[in-house]
Amino acid sequence: MKTFLTCSDKTKIESPQFLKQSLGAIKKANRQHSKKRKGSANRERARLNLVRKHS
Template sequence: MVVDDVSPEVEVKTGRIAGFDFGLKTFLTCSDGTIIESPQFFKQSLNAIKKASKQHSKKLKGSSNRERARKNLVRKHEDISNRRHDWFWKLAHELTDKFDHAGEYVNIIQSDTKTVVRQRSMRSLLLLV
């Protein structure tokens, strides 16, 4: 005899709805006034990348030392990419815990000749139904 006594997962509702605007000066602005700055991962690692790039350029083409220096440079760039990716997911998780529904703002720009609707693409991980 098999008994399925599995209770459904409890869905926590915060009752909060938010709109987001991705900007050039700030990474994200919430409708509740929260401003999230973009961490400058590339700027933080720029000296290490410069050093690795210079070491790579000074090696003799085709040598195993140049290949090792190239892999070191690639590793530095991958580290930046991984930190960015991790930060995006942590931010998305934080926002989904904070809000039940999220959307994005659409900018409508009117010029003399035509009306342009410009919508910034929102990451699918921030879209909630």
């Protein structure tokens, strides 16, 4: 892992891994989206949920 920040007293802070932390939720949302019928309101709702998880 790369060092994100090194302080003047040589303290190193690791890079935050936001994508890694939310990968499980993104995978679940993607599976839910893929199981919905194309063109349905539920699919659109699942798509918006997936977009929300990505950002």
